[in-house]
Amino acid sequence: MLPASLLQAAADTYGTPLYTYDLAELDAALGRVRAAFGDARVYYAMKANPNLTLLRHLHARGVGFDCVSLGEVSRAEHVGARGEHIVINGPAKSAGEYEAGARLGATFIVDREEEVALLPAGARALVRVNPALDISTHDHLATGSTASKFGVTLEQAPRVLQALRDAGHVALGLHVHIGSAIRDAQDFTAAYARLEALRPHTGPLAVLDAGGGWGLGADLPGIAREARKAADVFGAELWVEPGRYLVALSGTLLTRVIGTKRTGRNFCLVDAGMTELIRPMMYGAEHPVTALWDRPAGEGETWDVAGPACESGDILARNQPLADPQRGDLIAVGEAGAYGASMSSPYLTRSRPAEALWDGQAWQLIRRRETPQDLWAAEE
Numbered sequence: 201m202l203p204a205s206l207l208q209a210a211a212d213t214y215g216t217p218l219y220t221y222d223l224a225e226l227d228a229a230l231g232r233v234r235a236a237f238g239d240a241r242v243y244y245a246m247k248a249n250p251n252l253t254l255l256r257h258l259h260a261r262g263v264g265f266d267c268v269s270l271g272e273v274s275r276a277e278h279v280g281a282r283g284e285h286i287v288i289n290g291p292a293k294s295a296g297e298y299e300a301g302a303r304l305g306a307t308f309i310v311d312r313e314e315e316v317a318l319l320p321a322g323a324r325a326l327v328r329v330n331p332a333l334d335i336s337t338h339d340h341l342a343t344g345s346t347a348s349k350f351g352v353t354l355e356q357a358p359r360v361l362q363a364l365r366d367a368g369h370v371a372l373g374l375h376v377h378i379g380s381a382i383r384d385a386q387d388f389t390a391a392y393a394r395l396e397a398l399r400p401h402t403g404p405l406a407v408l409d410a411g412g413g414w415g416l417g418a419d420l421p422g423i424a425r426e427a428r429k430a431a432d433v434f435g436a437e438l439w440v441e442p443g444r445y446l447v448a449l450s451g452t453l454l455t456r457v458i459g460t461k462r463t464g465r466n467f468c469l470v471d472a473g474m475t476e477l478i479r480p481m482m483y484g485a486e487h488p489v490t491a492l493w494d495r496p497a498g499e500g501e502t503w504d505v506a507g508p509a510c511e512s513g514d515i516l517a518r519n520q521p522l523a524d525p526q527r528g529d530l531i532a533v534g535e536a537g538a539y540g541a542s543m544s545s546p547y548l549t550r551s552r553p554a555e556a557l558w559d560g561q562a563w564q565l566i567r568r569r570e571t572p573q574d575l576w577a578a579e580e
């Protein structure tokens with residue numbers, strides 16, 4: 201995390217709630233990915249954080265984009281990505297997504313057999329396989345299990361590859377993405393092993409896309425070794441699609457204390473909540489909470505950090521050992537660069553927060569705070 205004085209300065213300049221990003225952390229994460237995966241192609245899953253400044257930065261470093269909506273494809277196009285720098289994922293792509301992907305020469309990740317007939321003529325495509333495993337993550341984040349709506353079965357995969365070829369498309373190979381925030385690296389090993397078993401039925405392939413899903417503490421070199429081994433089985437080039445791993449640590453959400461109340465539990469009420477960071481409420485995610493003030497703590501006293509929304513579930517973190525929080529104090533919520541700002545919502549007609557980037561020299565405002573007028577503009 202950046203020094204408290206720098207974070208204080210950003211909050212004073214741009215107000216709170218505020219998403220801040222440290223460019224050096226983003227570059228460090230990309231460096232770790234490149235060190236582990238060597239010459240694999242990296243497609244950043246921009247759903248994690250689609251801010252244009254971050255996208256431009258990654259694009260300039262040769263990173264491609266994994267897009268899952270027309271809006272995301274439009275962002276990729278807007279920052280200059282084309283052709284081999286764009287893949288389009290999703291279980292139910294719209295006509296607009298096929299059209300934009302065809303125009304830009306993107307690669308489509310085919311998610312079901314019926315999709316072959318919907319692809320634009322001569323499309324480059326990978327077939328997403330669901331390896332049907334139990335995945336060590338929150339239920340909402342598991343995509344490689346039988347209960348998940350994603351991908352074709354192992355049995356269907358060779359047939360879908362053949363259907364692509366028969367329809368005159370370019371069947372590049374296979375894709376597997378088993379989920380997000382995966383705790384146990386063995387899940388990747390197991391998934392790749394199931395894919396490798398398809399080799400006699402598929403023949404050699406040009407590409408194996410091993411997806412993303414790496415948790416923040418993941419053993420990247422270990423996962424990379426397994427992915428590379430699987431790609432080698434097919435004689436394929438390796439592609440990966442990290443989202444969280446690239447951006448999570450670079451981001452910190454700054455929020456100010458509005459006040460406190462003691463009602464049997466201690467509540468520290470702050471100006472950010474579920475509308476700014478929904479992950480604690482939606483996945484039970486635990487984001488590190490740091491008090492950016494220096495005051496003696498009450499003996500063993502802990503606080504529930506609660507947002508301003510009129511919803512009981514609007515709690516950012518429970519049982520935090522904050523030292524006598526006071527109105528105006530600043531709290532930093534860490535590991536918030538991924539799926540923080542991108543999942544923030546205008547519920548309650550709350551303006552989505554501003555975003556600021558520390559580039560090593562200065563703060564830059566990379567997204568202005570929305571106004572209430574922004575939120576109702578489409579209704580006028």
Ligand code: LLP
Pocket residue numbers: 245247248266289341377379380381411412413414441442443444445479483538539543
């Ligand atoms: N590739 C595909 C096809 C995906 O669906 C995803 C994420 C990724 C790559 C990137 O996964 P990552 O490396 O970021 O784990 N909102 C949730 C995360 C949902 C992830 C959805 N798909 C959260 O806040 O944890």
